[in-house]
Structures are given as structure tokens and as C-alpha cells.
Amino acid sequence: MIEQNLKDVTNIIEKACNYSNRDFKDITLIAVSKTKPVEMLQKAYKFGVRDFGENKVQEILEKYPYFSEDVRFHMIGHLQRNKVKYIIDKVALIHSVDSFRLAEEINKEAEKHQLIMPVLIQVNIAEEDTKYGLSLKEVIPEIKNISKLSNIQIKGLMTVPPFVENPEDNRKYFKRIKQLSVDITNENIDNVCMAILSMGMTGDYGVAIEEGATMVRVGTGIFGERDYLNNK
Numbered sequence: 001m002i003e004q005n006l007k008d009v010t011n012i013i014e015k016a017c018n019y020s021n022r023d024f025k026d027i028t029l030i031a032v033s034k035t036k037p038v039e040m041l042q043k044a045y046k047f048g049v050r051d052f053g054e055n056k057v058q059e060i061l062e063k064y065p066y067f068s069e070d071v072r073f074h075m076i077g078h079l080q081r082n083k084v085k086y087i088i089d090k091v092a093l094i095h096s097v098d099s100f101r102l103a104e105e106i107n108k109e110a111e112k113h114q115l116i117m118p119v120l121i122q123v124n125i126a127e128e129d130t131k132y133g134l135s136l137k138e139v140i141p142e143i144k145n146i147s148k149l150s151n152i153q154i155k156g157l158m159t160v161p162p163f164v165e166n167p168e169d170n171r172k173y174f175k176r177i178k179q180l181s182v183d184i185t186n187e188n189i190d191n192v193c194m195a196i197l198s199m200g201m202t203g204d205y206g207v208a209i210e211e212g213a214t215m216v217r218v219g220t221g222i223f224g225e226r227d228y229l230n231n232k
């Protein structure tokens with residue numbers, strides 16, 4: 001199942017790239033493996049996956065020891081400040097920075113480990129009450145503050161748009177994030193680049209790529225439906 005799913009997802013990514021004149025090599029597929037057992041990740045690894053997305057610190061800690069250095073774990077879920085210390089040296093990218101206080105904590109722990117942590121700023125693009133992330137108007141001022149932290153490097157933006165039946169309904173949000181990234185680039189803030197746009201999930205990653213996504217986070221489309229009953 002995973003092998004065929006990966007082929008299908010790769011085909012859709014390729015199509016979206018062709019359609020929008022983008023290079024397939026510029027897109028990173030993150031296999032979102034939250035709630036899924038290690039054996040499924042190992043299968044995906046066998047078929048070429050090296051980037052895994054997880055939303056819980058505990059799950060990253062459980063799965064991390066099973067993989068070698070060539071695997072990158074991405075923290076894509078809400079991160080509590082008191083848990084930063086557990087994953088600071090285990091994740092390749094934190095997608096979910098949504099406050100200066102969280103950034104400060106990441107910076108502190110990164111300094112202890114003498115590393116520079118790449119992060120994305122999470123934007124609540126549809127300003128939904130139920131979602132984490134900065135509102136549009138908060139983003140630039142907050143990035144200016146976070147950019148002064150020397151053990152953090154801001155590499156781009158991440159968003160989780162509304163759940164929709166028709167992916168076209170989210171096109172406007174992807175466009176808005178892309179435009180925001182251009183606006184931020186034009187601000188020329190030291191220590192900030194906008195190389196990464198992490199947007200697009202199983203329901204809408206094709207549209208996200210057409211609008212400029214460089215990382216797509218696909219869970220269900222690769223591993224199948226999640227069973228939350230088996231999970232905390």
C-alpha cells in the first residue's frame with residue numbers, strides 16, 4: 001500500500017510541477033507519520049522517504065532511535081516550551097514557531113547544544129480560532145524580533161489552512177502565504193530567508209505546489225487514515 005501511495009503522491013507532485021512550471025527537485029515531500037507505527041515509517045524509508053513529519057514530542061522520541069542520520073524528523077505540531085529541550089538535537093526543522101517566547105526557548109536550547117536551529121513561522125492564514133499560528137498582521141513584527149536570536153534561523157513560513165472538500169477553496173490562502181513571503185523578503189531582515197513554504201496536505205497539496213509550496217506534508221495520502229483510538 002505505502003509503495004503504491006508514494007508513487008501516486010509523487011505523480012501528483014510531478015503533475016503540479018509541470019502545470020506550474022516548477023522543478024520537481026524543489027519540492028520536499030514530508031511523510032506525516034504521526035500515530036503510525038515505526039514499521040510503517042521503515043517501509044516508507046525503504047521506498048525512499050527521508051523526511052518524516054510528527055506532531056508530538058513523545059512520538060519523535062520513540063521513533064528517532066530507529067533511524068540513521070540520513071532521516072530528517074520535522075516537528076509540525078504545536079510545541080510546548082517545556083518540551084523543546086527533548087527534541088532540539090533530534091529534529092531537522094521546527095515548522096510551528098508561533099510566538100517569541102517559544103522562539104526564545106528554542107534559541108536557549110540550541111545554544112546549549114551549540115547548534116543553529118532552522119525554523120518556520122506558523123501563520124494562521126484563515127485566522128481560525130481553532131488553529132495555532134500568528135495572524136497576518138503579527139507576522140512581520142514577530143519575525144523582526146525572532147530574527148535577533150542568534151541560534152535560530154528563520155527559513156520560511158508554514159500554514160494549515162481550513163479543511164475543505166474542494167482544494168480550490170484553499171488556493172486563495174496559499175496565494176496569500178506566498179505573497180506574505182515575498183513581502184517579508186522585501187523587508188530584507190538579517191538572518192531571515194523565505195526559501196521554504198510548508199503548505200499543502202493530503203487534500204490540497206497539488207494546489208499548494210501550484211501556488212508556491214516547497215514542502216508538502218502528506219499523511220493520509222501515504223499511510224492511510226489515522227486511528228486516533230490507538231493513540232493518546
Ligand SMILES: *Cc1c(COP(=O)(O)O)cnc(C)c1O
Nearest residue numbers: 032055076201202217218219220
Ligand atoms: C496531520 C498533519 C498533516 C497531514 O495531514 P493529512 O491530511 O493526513 O495529509 C499535515 N500537517 C500537519 C500540521 C498535520 O498535523
